[in-house]
Amino acid sequence: MSRIYRTSRLLTAISALLVLAGCSVSGVNSVSIEDRSITGNSINKPSAVVNQSEQVEVTALDIRPSFKASTNAQEVINTEVSSQPKAPEIAQTVQKPATIALLNTASYQTNNGRLRAAQSSLERALRISPKDPEVYLSLGEVHRRLGEFVQSEQITLKGIAVAAGQSTKLRKLWTALAKIRSEAGDTVGANKAFQKSQSY
């Protein structure tokens, strides 16, 4: 008996709530609460992590060495003939403190094995001092350590281009290039670069 009573009391309570609820549904002249709820079908399925298609040129996070450095089969762009007259020696410009700080940060990050972070720091330095050969030297070094020899070589070559007339920098850069090329398996290119480095 008491069970029935209880059930019926519950039913009454529920129906009372229903009535109340019905009354609380908004009327015509109301300032309505805007309802922009998500529709049923857009309820999100937990989706997989970001897909990366394959043909895109983004640096993969895992580090794979590539062995295609300096196979500029089509042509040799920079004539590395040592008989070429050297550009006149120019005074080295003073490094910006900001660049020095970033180079230090990058070298700290490199030593800790955080090569990608070092790469970011050096790219930041590059934006600040795009004509500082040291930045190219360090960035080329980071790419070499990452096994990205093509980029390493190209960035070092760019460093050589901006360092024209600064023989100390040039010697370092050509030496670095020799190392990069030899690691990439380009012995001939490495030898050329080494010889070039000795001419400064």
Added chain:
Amino acid sequence: MANSKKAGTKKTTKGRKPRKQRRSIWRALLSLSIKLALIFSVFAAIGLFYLDAQIRTKFEGKRWSIPAKVYARPLDLYAGLDLSIADLKVELKGLGYRFVKRARAAGEAEIGSSKVNIYTRGFEFLDGKEISQRISIHFFQGGVSKITAQNGSPISITRLEPILIGGIYPKNNEDRDLIRLSQAPRGLAQALIVTEDRSYYDHFGISPKGIARAMWVNLRAGRFIQGGSTLTQQLIKNFYLTSERTLIRKLIEMPMAMVLDFRYSKDEILEAYLNEVYLGQGGSRAIHGFGLAAQYYFGRPIAELQLHQVALLAAMVKGPSYYNPRRRPKAALSRRNLVLKMMFNDALITAKEYKYYKGLPLGIVKQKSLHKGAYPAYLDLVRRKLKESYNEEDLSSEGLRIFTSLNPISQAKSEKALRQGIAALKKKYAKKANNLQASMVVTDPQTGEVISIIGGTSTRYQGFNRATDAIRQVGSLIKPAVYLSALQQGYTLASMLDDSPVSIDAQGSKPWRPRNFDKKSHGSVPLYLALAKSYNLSTARVGMSVGLDSVIDTVHKLGVPREMPKYPSLLLGAQGMTALEVATMYQTIAANGFLMPMRAIRAVTDKDGNELSRYPFKINQVIDSQSIYQLQYAMHQVVKQGTARYLNSKIPSQMNLAGKTGTTNNQRDSWFAGFSGNRLAVVWLGRDDNSSLPFTGSSGALRVWSRYMQSEALQPFESVVPEGIEFSAVDPASGYAIDPSCDNALRMPFRSNAIPNFVSNCGGSGTVPSTAKPVKKSSNWLERLFGD
């Protein structure tokens, strides 16, 4: 035992037969109702179980689609940076900093005449964290001279947080910035509870008292005034249910609210509510959650809101469009003050606070000043690039963070230059300059990063992006590629070219007979001058002599892989390109022959800051340094004495600008592309219907370009002399080397093995017959080495 029991039972049954019948009805009823109750409770249990599962899946899974956030470049600050206080203010405004007398909290800045103090907010970058700190930036002669920390110690480099410039939204266009309850400013939760659901912390998901009160109020008034929904119910409604206002929905809402309340803590539910609630509409974008609303209405992070701003947001929950502070400031203000009053009545704020905040204006930022949505053309480029590696759904739902190289200061300057430049052209040419369209691309020639883009004259309009999609004939902009091919094949800057009329047979059509812009021929001209003055006849001749294949190959090498039909008219720019392609081509020239892919994105991370992909600085030397160096010299002559002479009166000659004008047949397109040491810009003016313009490249696009460059802190274009290049004085009239002391002597670079022959006197066109063309096609270095 068994028997006796059997007997006993029998007896009992027998003796109560009439009562048994009555009782059996009751029994049947009872058992029926028990069965019904059982079935009911089984269904209810299944229902609840189902609801519970539903609620948990969504509440504990990924609750919302979070649009990808796109950021501008962070502003690096260091001694030696060319930055004016005005420019810094633009950046700080974009970040929603408050300009105060004394910066005491994150997000505040004090601007002095030669010093700016900023209390930065800090930001987690890929390569390290910038902490929130108070810094002083000292300015001297238009640049930053020193940066110090609060304790006076010098800071060599720091950076501000990046401006959020846009998002990539899901199909339902919902946008939100998630916040934690702990990030909510003081008063937000209280204001919400006091206005929306007083007994929030006491009820069990639904509030019968609240419903009863609402009903009573509504009945007495005879119309709907109050709703009885709790915050939990509102969350359920928006979060789980459809927007139809049906009774069924209302019915299911209540048990769900109870389940939610049972499952999760009040604070967890409140946090979800803070992020779910709809708070307005920004165009097609739906503003959800208090985090985004703070940015949308006040232009700053929610933690930095003041009490009156918090009260306004809480006030808007009731009706974001009715109480929209931008459209209905009066309604919004009175409701905000009502909220403040309710807070005061509940002793949540003091009388002093109430009096103070009630007197404050709404404090809303203009929608126009918001950076989000202000860069449609740039975002368009970013989106395209992203679509190559990410699918649409991940972009609009995973909360990715995209770091771009957009420079909002430069973008603002280029927009201003375009607006003013076009206004000036309209003033000069009146109706003839109507319906002008434009595009502009600005890059950093040293890094290949795209700094700003304009896709049309309405820079905020998200429509046809002319910078990336309008393929327009480039006219003389192609000439550097023609001359570069020539320089690579042994021509020198002093090679004398024939600028007499020429007729070139074209297959299947009339012979091609190009003409000079002034319709004259200029006889014999040195190569550098033919480019500087943009002579068509000599260009067509030299182009035919080096070969169309060679020119096309050069264009490809410079970074425009577009397929081009091999028509001779290609040599004068009949080929169409986009402004972005032109920028790429000139970029390679400015970067000394190193091709750098145009980059708009630096990196992409997931919502927690883990790197997903990066777009690194990549270079590839495609042209030898010596040829590029000579070309740069000739392009500098364009500015010095050629078709861009106009710049001499506008920009100091030390900037050493180089560039090229471009005008197409019937003046349909007006172009200028050029660079300084730190900025490369391409400007195109024309009409969508391809009709003629009243101006050329130099009287149109160049003017806009010049305005923009004048507004930037330029660095001179300095290209170091590469090895294998020597300077020699020549007589421009003959192309012979002469004594440097001669009045007509002009020093220009040559390959060391291709210096023109020396004539002892000062030369002059009279002494040397122009037909001699002494160094027309100077032998290549091999030939010179071994003699010919």
